[in-house]
Amino acid sequence: KTEKTSIMRLSGWTLIFPSQKSHSDRLLANRKNRKMSCDVIYFGSDGKTPITSEVTPENGWILSGNSAEHPALGLAFSRIVTEKDGMTEIRIPRDSLRETGGIRFKAILPDVGTISGREGDGSALIFPQEHGYLCRCENKASREFFFPIFNRSQAQCTMALCGVVRKRETILQILEDGRFDAEFRIRFNFGLEHLYSMDAAFLLRDEMDESLPEYDCVLRRKELAPSWQAAARFYREYVRRCRGIRLLSEKLENNPVLQYAVRAINVRFRMGVKRLPCPVPEQTPETEPPMTVFMTFDMVGEVAREMHRQQVGPAELNLVGWHHGGHDGAFPKLFPVDPHFGGEKAMVRNIRAVAKLGYPVSLHDEYTGAFSLAAAFGEFDMNDVARRLDGSMLDTGVLLAGGLAYRTCPKQIFRYAKRNFDRAAKLPIRGSYYCDVSSIITLHKCHHPDHPASRAEAAACWEKLSQMQHDYFGSSWSEGAKEFAFPGLDRAYLVGGTIDRRRPNMGLDKTLGAFDLFAEEIPFFELAYHGTLTYNSYRESVNAIRGETVYLRNFAYGGTPLFYYHCIFNPEWCNKGYGWDNDRFRYTTRENLHRCVAWIKEASDDNQRVADLQTAFIDDYLRHGDNLTQTLYSNGRSVWVNYADSARRTPSGQLVPPRDFLVE
DSSP states (O other): OOSOEEEEEETTEEEEEEOHHHHHHHHHHHTTTOSOOOEEEEEOTTSSOEEEEEOSGGGTOEEETTEEEETTTTEEEEOEEEEETTEEEEEEOGGGOEEOSSOOEEEEESSTTSSEEETTSSOEEEEOBTTOEEEESSSOOOEEEEEESSSOTTSOBSSSEEEEEOSSOEEEEEEOTTGGGEEEEEEEEETTTTEEEEEEEEESOSSTTSOOOSSOEEEEEEEEOSSHHHHHHHHHHHHHHHHOOOOHHHHTTTOHHHHHHHHOEEEEEEOEEEOSSOSOSBOOTTTOOOEEEOOOHHHHHHHHHHHHHTTOOSEEEEEESOSTTBTTSSTTOOOSOOGGGTHHHHHHHHHHHHHHTTOOEEEEEEOSEEOHHHHHTTSOOGGGBOBOTTSOBOEEEEEETTEEEEEBOGGGSHHHHHHHHHHHTTSSOOSOEEEESTTTOOOOOBOOTTSOBOHHHHHHHHHHHHHHHHHHHSOEEESOOOGGGTTTOOEESOSBSSTTOOSOSSOSOGGGOOOOOOSEEOOHHHHHHBTTBEEOSBSTTTTOOTTOHHHHHHHHTTOOOEEEETOOOOGGGTTSSSSTTOOOOOOOOHHHHHHHHHHHHHHHHHHHHHGGGTTSOEEEEEEOSSSEEEEEETTSOEEEEEOSSSOEEOTTSOEEOTTEEEEO
16 A cells, blocks of 8 residues: 555556556566466446556455455455466456455456567567557557457457567467457556566456456467467467367368359449438438449449450459448348349349359348438338447447448347348349458447347357358358458458558557557468458458559468459548558449459459469468568468569579569
8 A cells, every 4th residue: 555656547547556666576576476467457436447456465465376355445356277288278267256345347467467578678579450460579668558359449450369479489378258358458668677568458347337247258378489470370270179260171062152252353343322421310211312323233244244355254243332222321221222223123134144254243231230211211120229338329420321320239130131131142143242341340239128248249140140141142251350250251351451550450549649559560360360261451452453562462461352343432531541542443434444354354363373272271471581472381382472673583493573473
C-alpha cells in the first residue's frame, strides 16, 4: 500500500503498476523464481475504470501453490501449469474464479513477461496482424497499449497467437479457450531495463454487469528454433492436429467444383448500387434511393466472350449486387433478381451462355448485417438483430446502400441463409459461393434474452456458415482470412489490406499518436495455412496487373489473382489506406474491354505456372538481397520473385526476368 505507483490512461484503461524500477526488477526476477506470472485487471469503484494489479505478495495477494487470493479485493483464482504434447499449458479454470465482495474481474493475464525482449538485444515480437509482422525490440518510445485480436475492429489479426524471436530461440504462444475474447497488452521500451513485451489478456467481461464466461482461459507455448518460420511451421501442424484443419487435397476428393476453383483466377462484376452516400438510413419500398447501374447481365456475358476469345482460363466469375437493391441493398433479402440489370431471365440466359464457354458463375451474398428495408418487405425479423447489454439494437454505425446496417445475431442467420441458398441453388450457378464479411467480421456478443451469444458461439456460427456454403455449392468464399472461419472456408478474398502496412489496419488509439508499429511484414499466415485454402493476398492486389509490386507479392505469398469490375463503389472508402483505390477495370468502351481482358489473360497465364502448388505447403520464405525472394514449397519447388528492374540470378544460376517470377 505504500509503494510508489505511476498511472497511465490508455484506450479508456487505467493501469496502476509499481514504479518503473520495481516493475523492471519484478519482470527480471519473474523469469527465475517467481511462482505466479500473472496480472489481474478489475473494475474500479466507479464500475467502469479498469485497474491493473500485479499478482505479488507486495500488492496484497496471498500465493499458495497454484492459487492466488486477494482478501481486500475479494478476488481469487488458480493458475494450473502442465506439460502436454511437448508444450507448456497454462490454464485459469473457470470454477476457480471467485468474487466475494463488490469488486469484479475485468481481465486476467496468465503468463506475463514470457513473450519479451530488451531494447537492442536483436529480438523481435511476432504479431498476428494480417499476414504477420515482426516488431523489432529497438528504437521505440516507451508506451503501453492493448492490441485486439478478434474482439475489436482496430486491428485485423488473422490468428490468435504471438511470439518472440531471439538469437537462440523462438517462443510461440498460442491462445486456446478464451481466445475470442482476448487481446494483447503491448509494452515498448518499458522501465529501466527497456523491456518489450506482448502479454495475452483474457477479457472476462466487457462491462461490469456481465456474467463471467463459461470457459477456462487457456494458452500454450512452445520453444522452437530461432526463426519465425519455425514457429509458423509448428503452428501449421498444431492447427491440423488440434483444430481439425483439413488439407485442400482432402477437400478436393469427389468435388469437381473445388477442383476447378483451386486452379482458377477470380473475376467479379459489381452490377450496381443505390445512391451513396446513403440519403435514407431507414428505407421502405417507397423510399429506396435511385440505382446506379454499372453493368447489365448482358455486359457480363460480353466480357466472358472476350475472355474466351483471348483464351483466359481457368476462371470463376462472380456476380455482385445482382439481387434486389444492388450491392448492400436489402440484405438478407435477395430475390427477385433486380430488374435494373436485366432481371432473372437475362441473368439465367447469360449464366448458361457463359457456362458453355467454360466459366462457372457464382453469386455474392451476405448475412453479417441486415437492413430494416428487408423487414419492411417482410423478409427479416428485427428481433433477430443482436442486442447490446442495455437492450439496444447493435448496429454497425455505417450507412450502406440499404441504409443503416444492423448486426444480425449469428445464431439467427441460418434460416435466412437456408431460404436464400435453396432459392439460389435452383439457378444454373456453379463455383465458389461468396458470403461477404463473415470471415473478416469483428466478433460481437449478443445479449438478446431470446438468443444470447458469446463471441465463441459467434465464431462457431460463422464457421458453420462457411461449411454450409461448401455443402450447398461445393466451394465457400468470403472476404477475410480470420481463422475462426476455418476449416469451412475454402477461399479468402484477402488476407491483408495493403502491402507492407507498418501501422495497424484501422489505427489503435488516436491518443497514442502516429508511430510505426511494425518493422517487417512476414508471410506467417501463408506458411501456416497455404495448402488448406486459396486466397488473394491483399485488398490492394485486387486489379493488380503484371509487373506491379503487389501483383508480384501476391505470387510470392502463394496467392491467386483477383479482378473486380467496378471495384470502387463508395467514394468515402477511397484513398484511406484500406486498398480500395484501383478501379481500372470498368465496363466502358470496346477498346477498354480488350485491354482489361488482356490484363486478365496475363494473370491467368501466370497463375497456371503455379496452380499445381496450391495444394502444397509453403515451407519457407527467404530474402536474397533487397529485390529477390524465394518461396519454398513442400514438394521441393520454389517460386523466385524479382522486384528489380533488371534480371537477377538464383543461386543455381537460373535467370529471373525483371519484375517477374520464376518457378524452379
